[in-house]
Amino acid sequence: xxxxxxxxxxxxxxxxxxxAAQLGYRVHIYAPDRESVAADVAAHHTRAAWDxxxxxxxxxxxxxxxxxxxxxxxxxxxxxxxxxxxxxxxAAALEIAQDRLAEKRFVVGLGGRPxxxxxxxxxxxxxxxxxxVGAPAILxxxxxxxxxxxxxxxxxxxxxxxxxxxxxxxxxVLEGFVTFTHEFSAILVRGIxxxxxxWDSPVNVHANGILASSSLPPPREVLGQQEEAxxxxxxxxxxxxxxxxxxxxxxxxxxxxxxxEMAPRVHNSGxxxxxxxxxxxxxxxxxxxxxxxxxxxxxxxxxxxxxxLIGAEIATVPALLADDAAHVHHYGKAAVRDGRKLGHVxxxxxxxxxxxx
Ligand code: ATP
Ligand code: MG
Ligand code: MG
Numbered sequence: 001x002x003x004x005x006x007x008x009x010x011x012x013x014x015x016x017x018x019x020a021a022q023l024g025y026r027v028h029i030y031a032p033d034r035e036s037v038a039a040d041v042a043a044h045h046t047r048a049a050w051d052x053x054x055x056x057x058x059x060x061x062x063x064x065x066x067x068x069x070x071x072x073x074x075x076x077x078x079x080x081x082x083x084x085x086x087x088x089x090x091a092a093a094l095e096i097a098q099d100r101l102a103e104k105r106f107v108v109g110l111g112g113r114p115x116x117x118x119x120x121x122x123x124x125x126x127x128x129x130x131x132x133v134g135a136p137a138i139l140x141x142x143x144x145x146x147x148x149x150x151x152x153x154x155x156x157x158x159x160x161x162x163x164x165x166x167x168x169x170x171x172x173v174l175e176g177f178v179t180f181t182h183e184f185s186a187i188l189v190r191g192i193x194x195x196x197x198x199w200d201s202p203v204n205v206h207a208n209g210i211l212a213s214s215s216l217p218p219p220r221e222v223l224g225q226q227e228e229a230x231x232x233x234x235x236x237x238x239x240x241x242x243x244x245x246x247x248x249x250x251x252x253x254x255x256x257x258x259x260x261e262m263a264p265r266v267h268n269s270g271x272x273x274x275x276x277x278x279x280x281x282x283x284x285x286x287x288x289x290x291x292x293x294x295x296x297x298x299x300x301x302x303x304x305x306x307x308x309l310i311g312a313e314i315a316t317v318p319a320l321l322a323d324d325a326a327h328v329h330h331y332g333k334a335a336v337r338d339g340r341k342l343g344h345v346x347x348x349x350x351x352x353x354x355x356x357x
Pocket of ligand 2: 145146147261
């Protein structure tokens with residue numbers, strides 16, 4: 001059989017691996033981390049550094065196609081691998097998504113509307129940026145941020161020093177604070193032949209910068225903005241000649257959809273598709289990168305609610321297992337830490353806590 005290589009060892013890799021296995025593929029994980037919950041479900045695991053060229057070359061030789069589940073894989077690693085094996089999506093998407101400034105500029109160039117923003121390479125630039133963007137605002141590191149890490153909020157310009165220290169004085173971007181009714185995502189899969197399919201857009205609720213839940217159907221305010229958001233994501237995917245699942249996070253506002261950020265990979269707000277759509281984001285990502293026909297993205301039943309199990313919430317798994325309607329996912333991570341995504345639970349066709357009749 002064929003082997004799919006996955007860069008990164010987290011829960012997204014684990015769920016991609018499970019989908020790949022369903023389609024008859026072997027999975028080879030490449031991740032430097034000691035703990036890899038993706039390697040737990042894979043046939044092979046190379047645990048080596050991102051710049052270990054001999055090990056990367058051996059990994060490439062063992063795989064028919066390589067993809068990634070982690071957007072901070074160094075671009076040089078993907079470029080190196082691309083000389084040996086097909087990597088989908090490619091380095092271009094990764095490079096843009098790793099840099100918040102490059103990403104916003106790229107999206108503006110395609111007609112997208114992010115929040116007002118200004119580059120903050122150093123402390124003096126923050127004052128200039130505050131003059132342009134105003135307050136309240138959010139200061140975000142250009143690189144490596146996730147789950148709200150590397151961000152500081154400024155209520156007024158007087159918070160500039162504290163915010164700059166809070167992000168450890170890394171190069172950043174200042175964003176105007178967006179007044180939104182909802183947050184939602186537009187999740188697409190693009191096949192090797194350029195065919196694009198979208199799943200229905202979930203509404204996403206964040207707590208402390210971390211996704212808490214995603215649910216469907218979206219309210220009317222979001223439905224009215226879904227088409228514009230989808231159009232932008234389709235243009236982004238076409239421009240990058242993207243293959244696989246691509247996610248855009250948006251704010252629904254009185255002036256239409258405001259682009260927040262994109263992820264060149266399967267996304268937490270798409271976990272509901274495992275039980276709530278004909279074909280999950282994980283299966284369609286595998287289909288796309290393997291060059292297979294895409295599966296239907298139709299929602300199978302409403303309502304849908306996906307709730308993350310973060311930190312100590314993983315202790316509720318026994319109670320959730322007693323709920324006849326709950327689809328429980330435990331990622332098998334050894335260490336329970338505050339703010340760490342350890343599992344999720346999905347209800348499809350039943351309200352949360354309502355067991356089937
Ligand atoms: P992810 O884990 O999704 O990659 P991240 O660390 O990249 O997260 P963002 O998506 O930039 O973080 O921000 C996290 C959350 O903070 C957003 O989903 C939203 O709730 C809030 N937020 C971010 N930027 C803004 C903004 N400009 N205006 C209002 N709220 C914002
Ligand atoms: Mg992000
Ligand atoms: Mg985000």
